[in-house]
Amino acid sequence: MPSAAFEQSLVSRIQLRFRRSEAVRGYTLLSPTLTIILLGLLFPLMILVTLSFWKQEYVDLIQTFTLTNYADFFRKKIYYLILYRSIRISLLVMLVTVLLAYPLAYFIAFHVKWNKMIWIILVTIPFWTSYLLRVFSWKVILGYNGVINSGLMSLGIIAEPLEFLLYNPIAVVITLAHAWAAVAILPIYVSLEKIDRSLIEASRDLGESAFMTFIRVTLPLSLPGVIAASLLVFIPTVGDYVTPSLVGGTRGIMIGNIIQSMFGKALNWPLGAALSIISMITVTLVVCLLLGATQLFRKKVA
Amino acid sequence: MSEVIISINNVTKDFGNVRAVNNANLDVLKGEFFSLLGPSGCGKTTLLRMLAGFELPTEGTIDIDGQDVTLSPPNIRPVNMVFQNYAIFPHLNVSQNIAFGMRKSGLSKQELDERIEQMLELIKLPGYGDRGSNELSGGQRQRVALARALIKQPKVLLLDEPLGALDKKLREQMQIELRLLQQQVGITFVFVTHDQEEALTLSDRIAVMNQGDIIEVSTPGSLYEQPQSRFVADFIGTMNFFDCTLKDFSDGIAIGEASELGSVRIATPQTIVTPGNDFTLAVRPEKFSISFEQPDQQYNSVLGRMGPSAYLGDRSHLYVHVKGREYPISVALQNLTGVLDQMYTTDRKVWLTWSDDSAVMLPMEG
Numbered sequence: 001m002p003s004a005a006f007e008q009s010l011v012s013r014i015q016l017r018f019r020r021s022e023a024v025r026g027y028t029l030l031s032p033t034l035t036i037i038l039l040g041l042l043f044p045l046m047i048l049v050t051l052s053f054w055k056q057e058y059v060d061l062i063q064t065f066t067l068t069n070y071a072d073f074f075r076k077k078i079y080y081l082i083l084y085r086s087i088r089i090s091l092l093v094m095l096v097t098v099l100l101a102y103p104l105a106y107f108i109a110f111h112v113k114w115n116k117m118i119w120i121i122l123v124t125i126p127f128w129t130s131y132l133l134r135v136f137s138w139k140v141i142l143g144y145n146g147v148i149n150s151g152l153m154s155l156g157i158i159a160e161p162l163e164f165l166l167y168n169p170i171a172v173v174i175t176l177a178h179a180w181a182a183v184a185i186l187p188i189y190v191s192l193e194k195i196d197r198s199l200i201e202a203s204r205d206l207g208e209s210a211f212m213t214f215i216r217v218t219l220p221l222s223l224p225g226v227i228a229a230s231l232l233v234f235i236p237t238v239g240d241y242v243t244p245s246l247v248g249g250t251r252g253i254m255i256g257n258i259i260q261s262m263f264g265k266a267l268n269w270p271l272g273a274a275l276s277i278i279s280m281i282t283v284t285l286v287v288c289l290l291l292g293a294t295q296l297f298r299k300k301v302a
Numbered sequence: 303m304s305e306v307i308i309s310i311n312n313v314t315k316d317f318g319n320v321r322a323v324n325n326a327n328l329d330v331l332k333g334e335f336f337s338l339l340g341p342s343g344c345g346k347t348t349l350l351r352m353l354a355g356f357e358l359p360t361e362g363t364i365d366i367d368g369q370d371v372t373l374s375p376p377n378i379r380p381v382n383m384v385f386q387n388y389a390i391f392p393h394l395n396v397s398q399n400i401a402f403g404m405r406k407s408g409l410s411k412q413e414l415d416e417r418i419e420q421m422l423e424l425i426k427l428p429g430y431g432d433r434g435s436n437e438l439s440g441g442q443r444q445r446v447a448l449a450r451a452l453i454k455q456p457k458v459l460l461l462d463e464p465l466g467a468l469d470k471k472l473r474e475q476m477q478i479e480l481r482l483l484q485q486q487v488g489i490t491f492v493f494v495t496h497d498q499e500e501a502l503t504l505s506d507r508i509a510v511m512n513q514g515d516i517i518e519v520s521t522p523g524s525l526y527e528q529p530q531s532r533f534v535a536d537f538i539g540t541m542n543f544f545d546c547t548l549k550d551f552s553d554g555i556a557i558g559e560a561s562e563l564g565s566v567r568i569a570t571p572q573t574i575v576t577p578g579n580d581f582t583l584a585v586r587p588e589k590f591s592i593s594f595e596q597p598d599q600q601y602n603s604v605l606g607r608m609g610p611s612a613y614l615g616d617r618s619h620l621y622v623h624v625k626g627r628e629y630p631i632s633v634a635l636q637n638l639t640g641v642l643d644q645m646y647t648t649d650r651k652v653w654l655t656w657s658d659d660s661a662v663m664l665p666m667e668g
Contacts, residue, residue: 201356202389204376206403206454216402220393298393 052273061269069274079258083279086238086254087286089169093176094234098226100177101184105225106218108185109192120189123182131179135246138175142166142247167249175243180236184229191225192218220298227294231287238283255279305332307457307490308353313362315348322348324514326362330458330492335484337493337501340511341537346494349511350460353492354383367457382451383460387467388443390435396422396446397431403454421449424483441472448483458490465500477503498538502526510534526586532667535584542631544583545666548575556663557601558583562627565601569658574665582664587619587634589660592646593653603655606631608648613637620646622654 018024027034052069055062073079108119126134141147142165149161165171195218203213219226241256248254255275262272308330315323323345330336338346351357352364355376363372371379382403391399400418409417422428425445430438438446444464451459465473465480481504484491495501501508502522509519510533518525518534529535532543546558546566556568560583568583575581597603609621609630617637621630631654646652 196387196389198385198387198389199391201354201376202383202385202391202450203402204356205354205381205383206450207377207406208403209377212405217391 048273048276051270052277054270056268056270059267069271070278072271073274073278079255079275082253082258083255083275083282085169086256086279087282089172089176089244089252089254090234090237091286092169092173093180093237094230096173096177097180097184097233098188098229101181101188101229102226105185105188105192109189109195120186123185126178127182132242134179135175135243138171138178139166139247142171142174166247167252169248169252171247171249172244172252172254175247176233176237176240179243180233183232187228187232188222188225191222191228195221223294223298227291230290234290235283235287238279306330307332307334307367308492309365310349310353311363311365313349313352313359313364315345315352315357316360321514323352323359326516328509328516328519330490331507332490333488335481335491335493335504335506337495337505337508338511339495339498339501339508339537342496343513344511345514346496346511347462350383350462350492350494353458354381354460355379380457381460382454382456382458383462384444384447384451384464386462386464388447388464390438390443390446390450392435394435395431396427396433396435396438399435399446400431400449400453402450417453421453424452424486425449426479440467441476444468444476448480452483452487452489456489458492459484461491461493463494463496465495466497473500480504502538510537512537528662529584529664532582532584532664535662535664540587540632540634542585542587543664544585545580546583546663547580548573548577550577555658562624563602563604566661567601567658568661568663570663574663580666582666584662584664585656585660587632588636589656590631590633590654591656592620592622592633592635593655594651595653597653597655599655602658602661603653604631606652606654608646608650608652610648611646618646622652 018028053065053067055064055066055068104123108116108123112119139146143149144161144163144166146165148165149158152158153161199217199221200213203217204210208216238254239256239259241254241260244252244254245257245260248257259272259275259279262268262275266272306329308328310326310328313323313326314321326345326349338349340346348357352359353366355371355374359372363370365371367380369380391402394402397415397418400421401414404414404417407414418431419428422430425448427442427445427449430442430446435443435446444467447464461480465476468476477500480491493501493504502525505522507519507521508525510517510525512533518530520530525534525538529538529541535541535543544560544562544566546560546563548556548558550557551573554569554571556570556573558566558568558581560566563583566583573581596605604624606622606624609623611621612619615637618635620633620635622633623630633654
């Protein structure tokens with residue numbers, strides 16, 4: 001039985017250690033997040049990895065190690081093609097979103113003199129409605145009897161409704177780009193806002209035009225925001241299945257739709273798991289490539 | 303020799319309802335170290351930014367090197383600027399910062415590298431080329447900002463309080479270096495500062511500004527010894543002011559009568575008022591002589607009582623109370639011997655005297 005004095009000194013020693021060590025304090029601060037990540041991300045991921053090495057036979061899960069699912073991915077062209085298409089669509093969404101977001105973020109950061117907060121709030125307004133609702137509204141706009149078609153018809157510009165508006169990859173890109181706009185605008189705005197205005201003046205003073213100042217100073221300094229925006233848009237849209245299933249049609253199917261059907265109607269969880277893992281790895285690779293490319297760009301403008 | 307390089311003609315700048323610069327007229331000569339001096343908000347930085355092209359004048363014209371640049375954008379003006387916060391590009395290293403403005407110089411990579419090396423020598427940072435901009439101290443950033451501007455070989459270098467962020471010792475060292483550098487490269491410097499001592503140390507000529515107006519343009523010596531207005535006399539250094547009435551003026555000697563001082567004599571080629579009128583007499587603290595016995599002279603002397611004193615090491619500031627005067631007279635004394643503390647005890651009676659040519663006549667104000 002330890003004495004009270006010993007307990008006392010133990011407590012104070014722990015306290016002292018806590019106060020002395022920055023690392024201990026840091027981990028304490030991290031612990032709630034770490035717990036959630038461990039429970040909510042790492043365990044499901046491990047289950048997914050395990051699952052991907054099992055096999056489904058009708059309704060039974062065969063719990064022996066096999067690479068069949070991965071082999072299936074490379075054997076059957078359809079999965080590979082759809083993953084490739086998903087990456088392409090997401091890269092396009094990322095490009096469109098960032099290109100549309102940058103000028104708006106630039107405007108708010110450099111040209112709005114007061115009430116910037118109002119502009120920021122306005123930017124987030126689309127987020128106030130449900131994601132599903134926003135996708136549906138695009139369906140209403142782009143549809144066969146939708147806003148654009150009926151508008152153009154009543155103006156007499158077209159006789160028949162345009163059929164290429166909905167149920168294709170472009171409709172997916174438009175819808176996703178709109179849905180993720182705010183996510184792209186905010187980090188770009190923050191990185192632009194942080195740029196010291198005297199740096200821009202210095203560049204002008206050293207003989208560069210407004211355009212070259214943008215290329216050599218503003219853009220490189222806002223690159224962290226652009227990268228953050230790109231990743232924030234690209235990564236989640238690769239796996240999106242709501243938008244493609246609502247506005248994508250058959251030509252707009254993405255990997256998320258396949259994975260969803262594997263865990264649903266197709267009832268092949270191991271294959272679904274394997275596809276998830278593969279698309280996760282692919283996304284990681286593409287992100288690494290993107291980061292490498294920006295590093296290269298940074299060196300080039302310097 | 304005295305060729306005009308910058309000519310500011312009737313320049314006015316309004317920000318909304320606020321007039322930052324009011325009808326400024328100024329010529330800066332080639333090769334000159336010219337300072338714009340004034341309290342904060344006096345318009346000196348606005349005037350400098352109009353020279354750089356970051357602000358456009360509301361009225362008036364600016365000529366640089368014979369060209370009207372009033373409305374030219376900053377990138378085509380033959381001037382470069384050293385910013386108050388130095389504005390070192392954080393994404394570039396020291397060499398890249400210095401080379402920033404040389405993209406269109408037409409120099410080969412090798413020639414440019416040589417020039418950068420020369421600039422690094424000039425600013426005494428050889429071998430610093432590969433350092434990241436965030437690895438530099440304040441003084442080093444300032445040097446890099448200088449090199450980045452000087453490599454462009456501008457007609458005029460504009461400096462916006464470049465020493466303000468440095469500590470006192472480093473600032474004094476940089477002042478000397480800046481002055482040497484300017485003589486070395488022979489470029490016209492226009493220097494903005496609120497620090498009068500700094501302006502006196504560095505400048506060939508100084509324009510004193512207040513509330514958007516250029517009050518006086520002159521050499522440091524003449525601004526200090528012969529200021530033309532009470533504002534300048536007060537802003538630069540310390541000055542004692544006395545209300546005076548002019549009695550007589552002949553042969554370069556003005557005789558006046560001050561209620562606090564009695565009879566005064568001022569050596570001056572001409573007077574600013576005619577006899578019978580009032581003026582302000584101004585005497586610097588260091589112009590006074592102090593003694594414990596009554597001097598022989600009937601003028602330029604006053605009896606006082608010792609007030610508080612401040613010991614500053616190389617010199618002491620004494621405050622002497624004079625009958626009928628609200629504030630004590632400020633007297634500065636070189637500490638030639640080490641016995642001041644005992645001699646100048648509070649309430650001791652002292653006589654202050656000064657010479658004819660050490661007092662200045664100023665017009666009455668307010």
